[in-house]
Amino acid sequence: MSLPDILGPGLRVVIAGTIAAWDRDALEHYYAGAGNSFWLLLHESGLTSRLLAPDEDQLLPSYRVGLTDLIRTEPSPRGEPPRFDVAGFHAKIAAAAPEALAFVSKTAASSYARAAGERAPRGYGELSWSVVDCPAFVLPGPSGANNGMPLPLRIALWRDLVDFLDSL
Template identity: 40%
Template sequence: MRCIKNNAAIETLPAQKQWSFKGVAVLPDILAENLKAVIVGTAIGEASASRGHYYAGLGNDFWKLLHQSGLTPTLLWPEDNHTLPFYRIGLSDLNKTLSQSHDRGLHFDATGLLERMLGMQPDWVAFHGKTAAHAYARAFDYPRPGLGRQAWKVGLSDVFVLPQSSGANRRNDYDGRPSRLLWWREFAELIHCES
């Protein structure tokens, strides 16, 4: 793609919307009006829950991939997660009430995510890993997703599946591509080209 647009941060932080969950949210969503993308994981990892910030586990490349892909102009740290709406990015999870560092036995609230996304209407929902995307797709009888852009939507939002950034997800092939970063860059190009 040849579309390149300025990735400058918006000047004021939009008001964050609060959502209620069945139970107590481990970490609140980071959502605001007029987001380009909301990145949706399965659940908060134990390291993130203990530190009180998203993607805070040692070896997790989330913040590095976010920056190297061009989604943020500077490298952010987990403690900066509250600044993501400046870059028109939000964060959420399919399970808001449990923290664990694996997906076994999790209950995924696909309907709750749909309601939150219909309320916020981001341009894109990017599932952080195939497990999150598959859980959502299965709930609504969509085909099993691979990485990349999907033919189905979350409410009014286009959907993209990103490779998981966990250190446990390091290998030589990501659905035919040699690195996770290539998928993250494709997503960054898509959201910048459509603005």
């Protein structure tokens, strides 16, 4: 199970995460968990002109931002990395044709890289590879589990995405 993609025409960026749990859709909206700073980072970076609430996620295409996830194809055996539908992910990114793709964490970028045969990212920022001819970028994760990184640094790294988009 997964949340429906939030995509549309003319997107500047699609932000892609990875479903860490099979029951994530129980939240009903992207990044709605307690302690998640996604919506604050989105606004403070300049990607949205106002702070949106998770239940306003359907408004994102009006800001030229889309959301999707890497989708697990099946539970992985213990000790093995998750298995993802790379072909399906490529198809939806190609169909959306955003100016860029941003992975919402190194975990998401590394999961994609492992599944697609690319080199895992070492840091944040622009990646040396693309996803179906779409330039790719890595953001620091917004979850409460990433609270070891100070919020001002996370905001600065998300603003780097806006600078990257402006350079395309």
